[in-house]
Amino acid sequence: MIRRLLKRFEGIVDPFGGEEPATAARADLTGHIAPLPADTNRFIWHFARQAKWPLIGLLITGGLSGGVEAILFTGVGWVVDALGRDSRETLLTDQFWLLAGLAFVALIGRVAVVFAASILEEQVIEPSFYNLIRWQSYRRLMDQSYTFFQNDFAGRLAQKVQQVGQAVGDFVTTVLQTFWSFITFILLAAGILAALNLWMLAVLAAWALGYWWIVRNLLPRIREYGRQRANANSVWTGRVVDSFTNILSVKLFDSSRHEDAFVKDGFSRYVEAVRRLTREITTVRFAVAAVNGLMMTGIGAIAIDGWLDGGVTTGGVATALALVLRLNQMSGQMMFNINGLVRNYGTVQDAVATISVPPTLIDRADAAPLGRVAGDVRFDNVTFHYGKGGGVIENLSLHVRPGEKVGLVGRSGAGKTTIVNLLLRLYEVEGGRILIDGQDIAGVTQTSLRSQIGVVTQDTSLLHRSIRDNIAYGRLGAGEAEIAAAARQASAEGFIPALRDPNGRSGFDAHVGERGIKLSGGQRQRIAIARVLLKNAPILVLDEATSALDSEVEAAIQDNLTTMMRGKTVIAIAHRLSTIAALDRLIVLDAGRIVEEGTHAELVARGGLYAELWGRQSGGFIGAKAAEQSADA
DSSP states (O other): OHHHHHHTTTTSSOTTOOOOHHHHTTSOTTSOOOOOOSSHHHHHHHHHGGGHHHHHHHHHHHHHHHHHHHHHHHHHHHHHHHHHHSOTTTHHHHTHHHHHHHHHIIIIIHHHHHHHHHIIIIIIIIIIIHHHHHHHHHHHHHTSOHHHHHTSOHHHHHHHHHHHHHHHHHHHHIIIIIIHHHHHHHHHHHHHHHHHOHHHHHHHHHHHHHHHHHHHHTHHHHHHHHHHHHHHHHHHHHHHHHHHHTHHHHHHHOTTOHHHHHHHHHHHHHHHHHHHHHHHHHHHHHHHHHHHHHHHHHHHHHHHHHHHHTSSOHHHHHHHHHHHHHHHHHHHHHHHHHHHHHHHHHHHHHHHHHHTOOOSSOOOTTOBOOOOOOOOEEEEEEEEOTTSSSSSEEEEEEEEOTTOEEEEEOSTTSSHHHHHHHHTTSSOOSEEEEEETTEEGGGBOHHHHHHTEEEEOSSOOBOSSBHHHHHHTTSTTOOHHHHHHHHHHTTOTTTGGGOBOTTSOBGGGOBOOTBTTTSOHHHHHHHHHHHHHHHOOSEEEEESTTTTSOHHHHHHHHHHHHHHHTTSEEEEEOSSGGGTTTSSEEEEEETTEEEEEEOHHHHHHHTSHHHHHHHTOBTTBOOHHHHTSOOOO
């Protein structure tokens, strides 16, 4: 029964939404959402206001909790005085309402407050509000450009998303519940002690000043060192994930255990950051113990002196001692929570520096979806330097007509892959424009643009999901027959039935491991080709699409690639020139410029750069001199 009751509260906060209309309205038509605030306080407030009513409820229960504590400890003094005044025969009748009231507060009031606070924290805040923060942080990162992810560790970014949800949630709940309960208790205790003896209030005020001095002067160091610890934590996590992700390279090349030293350095920095933090924590704990000891001794001495003078009753002494002992206990716990507050604040600060970075490549506010296109592609005086001011692509103009098959040829570093990435708008052109069917791709949504282009890359990575899911990624919602047909066309039907993962899943249900590591390079490539076949986009980009295939498998799927290219606009990149020699037109690039173009026969007869590359091929690959050039951007 109680479980059914608790479940009724779990839907109050939507764990995957909840943004206020003013924020949601800033999202563009593609679903991209405005960046999160870069200021830490505004960042926390951005999320807190999305669950304001549950958090207000937490504030109320926190205050009531402090009030209940103060009443119960004061009641101890009332009971002691009653025991001293009344006889055993008259106690229950004379003090009925006092005893009944205290029993009601202990049995009903306190239980109700604790129960309400637990529901708000455990059923409403913890599962949903924390996840809301993580989800929206993830969404903001997913709106970042391709370059953003190239410049950071995937593990580090994932750690930031995990940490920021926990840190913001813990910070808000601690402030509204624990911290506010502590403040409420102090205020009520101050009133009660002042009624007993004003000197007790003076001691409490001095204690509060000492406590504030600790918070004001010592805790900022903990906040800074907490931020450094969070950053160091994400660094070692990123290094470990990077090592695990590239485990084959580590196994093959790291004979001197350099990778261990690299990761150990990350751990060492983390340990040193933790040590700096814990030194400050120990200092704070010592200071709190000192001021608490002075407060308890001072108020205890005043209470006893008052009792000796007859100004304070026995119950008053009991009340004063009970309050200061409880205050000592709560202040120690509160300082620990303040340490947590400061550390969480530092963690949020560290995460904000990553999560709140405005995306550098976003759709225009008036961007419209790009409909089904015929496939006319035009590069109009395009310039791109990766922001370096020169190099890569210089004033390039190229027109690919609908249905035309064009090959991009050149030494490594000539700009071939960069041209493709600009077409996909993974980078923004720095000059000129790119048109598809006469529409500037800078004015259409990125999602709709990429939906019109199928891509098979040289470095194929798959999702750590089933074979079926990876193929169906080309067109979500595709049926089993369509998925199987795409696998068959990509010559993948031969190895898929034999696949089996450690959990016993086989065939199309088998999971492929992180980045598809459980498959061979050729198998990954064929799954990628199947995915693009299923997508059936009007524009097809092949960036070394058969580079990972052996000659027999390549020959087996060459006819299917020809079928896949039929009726589509094709831009193909290959160092193995024999794979693109039969295309309609070849574009020869050098240092980001078009230096030759024509058919294979025309370019060989011309005796230029293409003829040189063709003549120097061994086994279908560009020779060693070309390989010495820097890798394509």
